[in-house]
Amino acid sequence: MNPHTGTGPPPRTGVRAPSRPVRTPPRPARLALRPPTFPPGPLCGAWWPRTDDLFAELPSLTEAFDAMRGRVSRMASHRDTWPATPCDLPVPGHTVKAAWFASGFDPNMIRLFSYGVGRWDLLVVPPRTETATAARLMAAAADPALHLTASELLAAERSLHADDEAVREQGQMEQWEDEGGAPRRPWPTRGPLSTPATVTVRDPFVASRQVR
Template sequence: MNPPTGTGPPPRAGDRAPAHPERTSPRPARLALRPPTFPPGPVCGAWWPRTDDLMTELPALTEAFDATRGRVSRMASHRDTWPAAPCDLPVIGHTVKAAWFASGFDPHMIRLFSYGVGRWDLLVVPPRTETATAARLMAAAADPALHLTASELLAAERRLHAEDEAVREQGQMEQWEDEGGAPRRPSAPLSPPATVTVRDPLFASRQIR
């Protein structure tokens, strides 16, 4: 047996580099899906990625589907939804083929295909969306009673924000006038504060005083 070469002692087992690098799983995908017992709608749920880097975000999404609904083999999306549009997307254990559309495809949706199982259309909630807004959108996309496309869901949320902002501004103006910011008209009769009903297309109507 040849003696070990080198001037120092041989490395201990605990000091050796591992033969294969350890793989760390991505953070779980923020995902809400329509119950499978209901017929599919324009979307079957929503996905809220943390960034707009599809190469980074897709592995967590496919991992969730691979474990419960069959391995995702292909995906499709609008070309303007993501900064980059690669044809091959490496995910955990395999590669997903991508198809990109410039028209005729909802820009706020991603479509996943599982070989021999089916397809799933998901609303893509923009990454920088506020938490409360994202929660409403995801709940609405997964609600079997709603039949809105991805773009219609986002448009309904924008209308809700606009209506809430108008009610808020009206309340601030009335408070400013009550505190002496502007004289009231002498002929205007006093009346109790008005109740404004805001129609939320995603949920039941609610009243704001």
């Protein structure tokens, strides 16, 4: 073996270069969209982010739209929807410009713009929403037969929960009275769960198949 003749230290054998950290690719966006063949409504669909970190969540959303509807160049949202409100949001391959509104914009919605294609208004399902609730909201937002805004959909879902809770409490009271509790008394009546304030949606299991 020839001796080392360089001016630096002799090369060390058996030592590997430090490996670069492997970046985990973002998980696919949980997205449900209206069929493109139907006329547009107040919403084009719904997005269910996993966290409220827009820097971490927006790349997977724009990736889905880049492939299906055209590259997203800009977005708009309400200032109170996200903890951070940056003007520039880096996503794979480009940067999305952001506009933030303090009023006159639905706080439960995000608006995406694509080059020369158009815009899309999406219901933002809160990240910590239960799976069944999120499935109902996403199915409703993507249903061409419904024409509700993002805030109206969330209000309808809250009304549905309130009605379910009232029915549950009434059942518990009737069971207690049947078992010898206080004499039965009239219970305040509420409208049926199919009142106009309640959103009629597809089977949550069917909707959950759209939540990727």
